[in-house]
Amino acid sequence: MPRANSPTSYGSVARALHWLTALLILANIPLAFLAENLSRGTDADVARVAATYSLHKTTGIAAFAVALARILWALSQTRPAPLHPERRVETLLAEAVHWSLYAALLIMPVTGWLYHAASAGFAPIWWPFGQSLPFVPKSDDLAAQFRALHGWSSKLLVLSILAHVAGALKHAFIDRDGTLARMVSGRTQAANLPAATYTSLRPASLALLAWAALISATLAFAPATPPQTVTATSATGNWAVTAGTVTFTSKIIGTDVTGTLPGFSATINYDETRKTGTLAVTLPLAGLTMGAVTQQATGPDFLDLAHNPTALFRAGIAEQGGQLVATGTLTLHGRTAPVDLPFTLILDGKQAHVTGQATLDRRDFAIGSAYADETTLAFPVIVTIDLTASRS
Numbered sequence: 001m002p003r004a005n006s007p008t009s010y011g012s013v014a015r016a017l018h019w020l021t022a023l024l025i026l027a028n029i030p031l032a033f034l035a036e037n038l039s040r041g042t043d044a045d046v047a048r049v050a051a052t053y054s055l056h057k058t059t060g061i062a063a064f065a066v067a068l069a070r071i072l073w074a075l076s077q078t079r080p081a082p083l084h085p086e087r088r089v090e091t092l093l094a095e096a097v098h099w100s101l102y103a104a105l106l107i108m109p110v111t112g113w114l115y116h117a118a119s120a121g122f123a124p125i126w127w128p129f130g131q132s133l134p135f136v137p138k139s140d141d142l143a144a145q146f147r148a149l150h151g152w153s154s155k156l157l158v159l160s161i162l163a164h165v166a167g168a169l170k171h172a173f174i175d176r177d178g179t180l181a182r183m184v185s186g187r188t189q190a191a192n193l194p195a196a197t198y199t200s201l202r203p204a205s206l207a208l209l210a211w212a213a214l215i216s217a218t219l220a221f222a223p224a225t226p227p228q229t230v231t232a233t234s235a236t237g238n239w240a241v242t243a244g245t246v247t248f249t250s251k252i253i254g255t256d257v258t259g260t261l262p263g264f265s266a267t268i269n270y271d272e273t274r275k276t277g278t279l280a281v282t283l284p285l286a287g288l289t290m291g292a293v294t295q296q297a298t299g300p301d302f303l304d305l306a307h308n309p310t311a312l313f314r315a316g317i318a319e320q321g322g323q324l325v326a327t328g329t330l331t332l333h334g335r336t337a338p339v340d341l342p343f344t345l346i347l348d349g350k351q352a353h354v355t356g357q358a359t360l361d362r363r364d365f366a367i368g369s370a371y372a373d374e375t376t377l378a379f380p381v382i383v384t385i386d387l388t389a390s391r392s
Ligand code: HEM
Pocket: 025, 028, 029, 032, 033, 036, 053, 056, 057, 058, 059, 060, 061, 063, 064, 105, 108, 109, 110, 111, 112, 113, 114, 115, 116, 125, 147, 150, 151, 152, 154, 157
């Protein structure tokens, strides 16, 4: 069997690459739907969902590698001419669908990968090359855009595959010509087809137009997530908070996932000369985000925001061995437990910059009680604060 294409049939390399991509894509799509619909009730369920997403992502990346090889190979090859060039509309549609499939082979894995890199997900790609991408920050807004692009692109991909397979079946069972056979075995019935019938730009333009319309419509209508700027308001006290962020990080199935709190208000009294003071922080939790697991984190199994919408931290500030520490209690998820928050204070005229980190144990607050060990969700939760205050 010749390796290269001829004007009438596909060579062994093109055929092998075609069927390998087909296999990867046709396995990959059901995996995504399976992952979305698996139940998430127990520890083992969540691990299964993560593994299914990881398999989807990994086969997606593999499909991308094969697709790149396939496109590079196709560029170096003659393309077999259609068996019925006189059927102009049919040939145009078949060709447009081929171009659409080539576009999908690039757009699907790239949007999926970008979505993965921008979101605080917990299902890793199974490979040793890291999970982030240069120039792609973790951002809920960006992740939502890539997610919408990936989801809507998959609809055009599925449509193209349906049209493509229907066409192949029509050739095999209605026309009974050699179209399917020349992609399966390289055999061809047509020995003297005119070569180079594929010079028209029309099918490629048609496919390009469909993809451009889909991508622009998705970007125009994609649901924008609410802006992630934290509203830090100051109540009373001799220091007023002007800006700040509170984030928390948990290890979910071995991967660090970071969440952001939507805002807080604080009353701070601090005596710089004695280095003592008091602190009362109210944290409204509605609007908390945690990437792909926001819904689970805020739902009844974890923070249960419907019943516990606010967290409270009350503390006294004192210096302990040269380190400022806010020692107090945190009320979260209806439970109160002691928490120490060591922090660094940098005073610059009327401005103060505060950074600190505390490690909580989720069991102290009965969070995720159904997850008794650390297989799915680790016990420590690292809370990080970074805020700016000014003297009031
Ligand atoms: C050829 C490659 C790929 C194909 C054909 C594909 C196809 C799909 C499909 C059909 C869905 C379901 C969309 C929906 O429910 O509307 C999906 C979802 C998803 N894909 Fe892919 N995908 C590919 C590659 C990737 C890659 C490389 C990644 C990440 C590295 C990825 C990550 C995801 C994720 C995280 C979801 C869930 C989206 C959600 O949160 O709803 N995909 N993919």
